[in-house]
Amino acid sequence: MLKSLSIKREVPIIPPFLSGLRLYLDSSDSTTITKAYQNLVATGTGTVGTNTITASGVVTNLIQPGMKLRISGTDIYTVASVATPVITTVELLSTSYVAQIMAVDRVSQWNDKSGFGNHATQGTALIQLIYNPARLNGQAVLTGDGASYMFANGVASIMSGSDKAATVFSVTSTGVVTSNVMYAWGTAAVATGAMQLKYQNPSNFAVLKRDDANLLKNTTAGTSVLNTHAIFSMVNRGIAANVYRNNTLIIPNADIDVATTTTDRFVIGASFGGSAGQPLNGDIARFLVYNREFSIPEIIIVNRFLAQNTGILIT
16 A cells, blocks of 8 residues: 555645646546537337336446436436436426437547647547536546547557556546456557556456567456446556555556557557457546656655545545
């Protein structure tokens, strides 16, 4: 464990603009998010005065508690719970619906607050992350439905080369533990050249790196907790990496000592090796990417900031 921290909500929050910051994504800042309602394949049926909508298909991953669901093109309800095919709403239905179109907010762009303009984008509506306005201690998150992801390729070059150092902080959760990737560097040309952190089956975490000759180093450890938001820190010194969850070391000195790795993609919520794979089924709330290895005091500074900023308790 790094250090015992006493986190008090009244302590001023200091933005983590330490040297080397190249990407800073904050889902609680609505001014950085471009979103729009996108229709689902499933339609909805419900009776006026009740608080249930029955979907025509499976919507478990697409619709989750806290989301705003639009039905019939104009009417918006807050989702209380989902037990496919039944969606329970907070508000009573204002009218009856018979096989009406349902839609959820999806995100096409998530703006970078680092000042470097490394915005995350996704132009294809059906694979955009879903905007969930009050899921993490009352704050918004972006939810991966098991098929969605974003590109922030402005930071792809950080890992391109040999023994490149980097530090990544993320706030994520998973609803299932079967190869759900939080983020990954990759290459569009071939299925080699990747480094990623993921929720790994069965119920642990994995950090891996692959070089241009397809040599893979892969280390698994720790224990995943379903449906629980956590602060992850991956400190990569080029040939090995330490991974922390909520300030606790879960993967010590993971071997990532491979040869040259060429990367031109950075993917949030999926792996990438010519095409996206292992997409996240869970939430993404924060991302900070630095182009250097962090010291332990620096890790503590950013973890403290993220704990204060999100309400996640760390020790």
